[in-house]
Every structure is written in structure tokens, then in C-alpha cells.
Amino acid sequence: MQIEVYPTCDSVKDLSGKTAIVIDVLRATSVITTALFNGAERVIPVPSVDEALNLAREFKGNALLGGERGAVKIPGFDLGNSPLEYKKELMAGKAVILTTSNGTRAIKASESAEHILIGCFLNASAVAEKALRFALSSETSCVALVCAGTLGEFSLDDAACAGLIVDSLVRNIERKKEPPELSDLAFACRELYLKHQDDLKALISHAAHYKKLLNLGFERDIDYCLQQDVIDCVPVYDKKL
Ligand SMILES: O=C(O)[C@H](CS(=O)(=O)O)OP(=O)(O)O
Numbered sequence: 001m002q003i004e005v006y007p008t009c010d011s012v013k014d015l016s017g018k019t020a021i022v023i024d025v026l027r028a029t030s031v032i033t034t035a036l037f038n039g040a041e042r043v044i045p046v047p048s049v050d051e052a053l054n055l056a057r058e059f060k061g062n063a064l065l066g067g068e069r070g071a072v073k074i075p076g077f078d079l080g081n082s083p084l085e086y087k088k089e090l091m092a093g094k095a096v097i098l099t100t101s102n103g104t105r106a107i108k109a110s111e112s113a114e115h116i117l118i119g120c121f122l123n124a125s126a127v128a129e130k131a132l133r134f135a136l137s138s139e140t141s142c143v144a145l146v147c148a149g150t151l152g153e154f155s156l157d158d159a160a161c162a163g164l165i166v167d168s169l170v171r172n173i174e175r176k177k178e179p180p181e182l183s184d185l186a187f188a189c190r191e192l193y194l195k196h197q198d199d200l201k202a203l204i205s206h207a208a209h210y211k212k213l214l215n216l217g218f219e220r221d222i223d224y225c226l227q228q229d230v231i232d233c234v235p236v237y238d239k240k241l
């Protein structure tokens, strides 16, 4: 079993035969996980605002439009990119069309993978378990963690979450007595997480994106997104839809 990490969506290579876990802690994959956990029928990630608006027309007003540009809600959209907006009472049975600066691009960049799962701190153990099951039943036996990063740059929040998921994968694999092979970056992300696991917020306060969200008044989002293993829902991206 191989475990590899890509630091940004632009660094992703061919993932054929691999199981990808896309991570955008702040905030797209935390939003997707929360929306589905709270009863959304599906979340459709699209890279551009125009694509989101065109798709909403096809749904004839029966889908919610969500997302951000510059971290704030897009004019005319129903929801921004705060997971706290994606509440049970709004989500029940609804389709959500989502476009964000980094996360939805990272999902598209992972489309060559055999399976594409959505991960974040909220569902870290659950996504590791599901990825392991998929990877062990595929030929390549490889899990590729794709960090969205922020606007093309490496982002600490995604790397720390990748480290937690790598740690969870390693522990699961060791239980099965098969030694995992970690790429250099998978090893480094795991060490980063293990060193800072007792105060992740202090670590992530060094991230540029943390500072941006804090300045915009989104501290509650950050606290929410840093909770570990509070959701057991694992979104699976279906590229055929
Ligand atoms: O809203 C967010 O958290 C970011 C926006 S940006 O990176 O500050 O432009 O989007 P995401 O795609 O969820 O990283």
C-alpha cells in the first residue's frame, strides 16, 4: 500500500487506478461534508461562477447556489462558503451547486483517480477507513491525498489534515500487518500533524488563509472546521454526474 500527498491542486499528476482524497479544510471540503451530513441530496462542485449559474437554470430553481470568491458570498447566490450556513433545515433533500476558489478546482484536478473521496478534519477517520477499503480492492493499492492549497500555494491547514489522515491510514494498515510506503510529503505531513495535534489552531494560525478568514470575521468557521472526527459521512465524488 502506497500513500502519497500532493501539496496543491496544480501539482496533481495522473491518478489513474488510485484512490484520491481531496482536502480543502478552509473551507470547501468542510462545507461539502457538512451539507451532505445535514441532509443535502447531493453537492455538485463546479469550477466557475458561470457554470454554477447555467447549471442552476437547468435545475429550474430547485437547487441552492453556494460558494465564494475572495472568501465572500457571490452576489445572487443563496449561500456563501461557511459550513455553518449549511444547516439541516436548509439542506433536507436539496441539491447544492457549489463553486469555490480552491476546493472545487482540486476536485476537478483529481478526476483521473479511480475513486474520489472528500476529506477534512470533520470526517478524517471515516474517510481514511473508506479510502483503505477502496485502495485495497484496486490494482494500484495507492491512496493519493490531494491538498487544495490556497490560490496555488501550499496551505498549512490542508497539510495538517493530510497528516491526520495519513496517520489514520498507517494505523489501520499496521493493524492488517502490511507495512505502508509513505512518500516524503506523506511522511512530513504526518510528522507535522503528530507534533501539533494538541493545539492545531496554534499551528494553523500561521496560515495565510487563516489570517484572511479571521480578518473577514469567520473565526467560528475556523473553529468548526478544526474539529476532528465529528462526522462519519464520507462524500464520494461521482465524475459521471
Ligand atoms: O472561502 C474559502 O475558504 C476559500 C476562499 S479563498 O481561498 O480565500 O479565496 O475557498 P476554498 O475553495 O474553500 O479554499
Ligand SMILES: [Mg+2]
Pocket (backbone or CB within 6 Å): 024, 025, 026, 027, 028, 102, 103, 148, 149, 150, 209
Ligand atoms: Mg481552502
